[in-house]
Amino acid sequence: MIVTLHVATGALAGAAARSRLAALLLGPPLHLLGDVLPHEDIASRRFETASGVAAVLALAAAYGPLDPVTLGAVSASAPDLEHILSLPRPGGRPLFPSHRWSRLHHGGKFPAWAQLLIAGALLVTLCRNARGAACRRRDDRRCMAQGAGSHLGEGGWG
Numbered sequence: 001m002i003v004t005l006h007v008a009t010g011a012l013a014g015a016a017a018r019s020r021l022a023a024l025l026l027g028p029p030l031h032l033l034g035d036v037l038p039h040e041d042i043a044s045r046r047f048e049t050a051s052g053v054a055a056v057l058a059l060a061a062a063y064g065p066l067d068p069v070t071l072g073a074v075s076a077s078a079p080d081l082e083h084i085l086s087l088p089r090p091g092g093r094p095l096f097p098s099h100r101w102s103r104l105h106h107g108g109k110f111p112a113w114a115q116l117l118i119a120g121a122l123l124v125t126l127c128r129n130a131r132g133a134a135c136r137r138r139d140d141r142r143c144m145a146q147g148a149g150s151h152l153g154e155g156g157w158g
């Protein structure tokens with residue numbers, strides 16, 4: 001699965017979990033699930049890296065670097081770091097289980113453009129919701145009333 005969708009699903013999980021530890025723990029299994037889904041990948045490592053870093057930075061700017069949303073995003077996308085860093089490869093195989101089965105990453109039914117579209121929509125919605133989430137955390141009603149674009153609504157994402 002493309003990196004930005006790993007970032008977006010991890011952020012969503014962090015928002016739902018509302019706990020730093022849970023956000024960190026949910027990341028790797030989410031990554032595995034995303035990779036197991038038959039999917040198309042983006043061949044450009046440069047695009048994958050740049051868009052992934054940009055997505056994490058946008059979330060960190062909106063929520064703060066240690067918010068469960070940001071931590072979930074980092075944790076869910078971190079396994080793909082082994083594609084750009086020279087980490088140890090025991091027996092010449094990648095470290096993360098879903099990266100060992102190259103069959104998963106070719107000719108899947110889930111097109112890269114659709115993944116990118118979904119990731120973009122999720123990230124924009126999450127970033128727009130950040131202000132509302134911060135107001136709710138402070139229980140600041142005036143701030144909530146002004147609240148720009150709290151589309152994810154009353155669920156109290158925190």
Ligand SMILES: [Zn+2]
Pocket residue numbers: 001031035079080098099
């Ligand atoms: Zn992966």
